[in-house]
Amino acid sequence: MFERLKVRSLKRLRFAGFAIGGLMLIWVFAAAGNAQAVASATKKSASAPVLKNYPELKVGTAVGDVREKLGKAKIDDDDGLYYEISDNEIMQIRVDADKKLRAVSITYSSGHKSMPKFADVFGSSDGEAAATKPDGSIYRLVRYPDAGYWLAFSRTAGEDPSVTVTMQKL
Secondary structure (H helix, E strand, C coil), rough: HHHHHHHHHHHHHHHHHHHHHHHHHHHHHHHHHHHHHHHHHHHCCCCCCCCCCCCCCCCCHHHHHHHHHHCCEEECCCCCEEEECCCCCEEEEECCCCCCCEEEEECCCCCCCCCCHHHHHHHCCHHHHHEEEECCEEEEEECCCCCEEEEEEEEEECCCEEEEEEEECC
């Protein structure tokens, strides 16, 4: 009697082991597919970036020069500056410990007449289709090690999308 229970228990354990192993394989392949998707969305490029300053600001610009070019910020603290350029455009600037521009991120809400397009940021629309998701949203980040920063373009889904362009020091 106990032998039958042991055999039955071993069969159940073996089945459970195979089931768990199968699930682990599915998880590994799913993770690998996700890693490939992230790798394609986050390209590494040694070529020179098209966008070198945005808007007229470069990574490494002294915060005093930023204030001089853009005027008084709506929010100004040790970590950065926040500007409301218009009803449809906001800019956030992050500064490093040396009080130099580390990142600039500009968000254009729907209706902005000069909302940048993918090609405005990356120089052509090559790769735009690959970066576009079925819902119409886009995300692409490209690193430019020789220039010392990365650029990202993000467009939300929907009929009234917003676009965010970010430039950040590597």
